[in-house]
Amino acid sequence: MNPLVLAGLLWVAQAVALEVKVVLPEQGVDDKLKAFAAKSEALLKEWEPKVAEALGFGAHPGEVHPAAITIIFREMKGVAYWDGKAIHVATQWVASHPEDSGLVVHELVHVLQAYRKVPGWFTEGVADYIRFQLLEQGRFGIRLDLAKMKPRDSYRVTGWFLAQAEAKHPGLIRRLHAAAKQGRDIEQAFTEHCQGRAIDPFWADLAAAAPVKK
Numbered sequence: 546m547n548p549l550v551l552a553g554l555l556w557v558a559q560a561v562a563l564e565v566k567v568v569l570p571e572q573g574v575d576d577k578l579k580a581f582a583a584k585s586e587a588l589l590k591e592w593e594p595k596v597a598e599a600l601g602f603g604a605h606p607g608e609v610h611p612a613a614i615t616i617i618f619r620e621m622k623g624v625a626y627w628d629g630k631a632i633h634v635a636t637q638w639v640a641s642h643p644e645d646s647g648l649v650v651h652e653l654v655h656v657l658q659a660y661r662k663v664p665g666w667f668t669e670g671v672a673d674y675i676r677f678q679l680l681e682q683g684r685f686g687i688r689l690d691l692a693k694m695k696p697r698d699s700y701r702v703t704g705w706f707l708a709q710a711e712a713k714h715p716g717l718i719r720r721l722h723a724a725a726k727q728g729r730d731i732e733q734a735f736t737e738h739c740q741g742r743a744i745d746p747f748w749a750d751l752a753a754a755a756p757v758k759k
């Protein structure tokens with residue numbers, strides 16, 4: 546290969562490679578935690594470009610791919626969160642849910658969202674849409690009861706709802722991400738993209754079409 550071409554390829558590879566900094570506790574690091582941390586690092590590297598693609602990330606002012614992401618495993622309550630600088634994951638959760646490394650993709654979505662003044666149910670719904678619809682290939686792990694659930698229930702329920710709406714109206718997630726970045730109304734953007742169908746009527750359509758469970 547022409548050395549200039551090779552140098553160019555190496556430069557491109559360097560430019561897109563995400564660095565992941567893993568911080569483990571000083572004590573009590575067992576094989577389970579080590580394996581979870583290694584899987585988390587691999588998922589973050591593999592999924593950063595995929596999440597960006599799903600959101601249409603990079604098209605809006607101020608959107609620059611992170612050069613590095615820090616993930617801190619530590620003793621804490623809860624499961625995991627993004628604090629604006631690092632992803633924190635509870636070591637107790639890892640000990641009891643060693644198969645749950647997909648949670649880092651949910652947090653990765655928050656890294657790229659960086660929304661201001663957007664309803665929390667929407668932010669969490671998009672994060673779970675990407676985790677469960679894209680990473681886990683549609684396995685949301687919830688029992689759907691559309692008569693009791695609501696589209697703004699957040700997390701997996703909203704994620705599932707967004708997956709149905711995206712399937713019917715491709716490009717919806719990117720459109721909603723763009724609206725969020727522009728400080729526009731999410732609900733209005735949803736209605737515009739779905740040919741005049743607002744969130745609640747869209748949900749009612751899904752509920753009407755769902756088989757009645759006895």
Ligand SMILES: [Zn+2]
Pocket residue numbers: 651652655669672
């Ligand atoms: Zn979240």
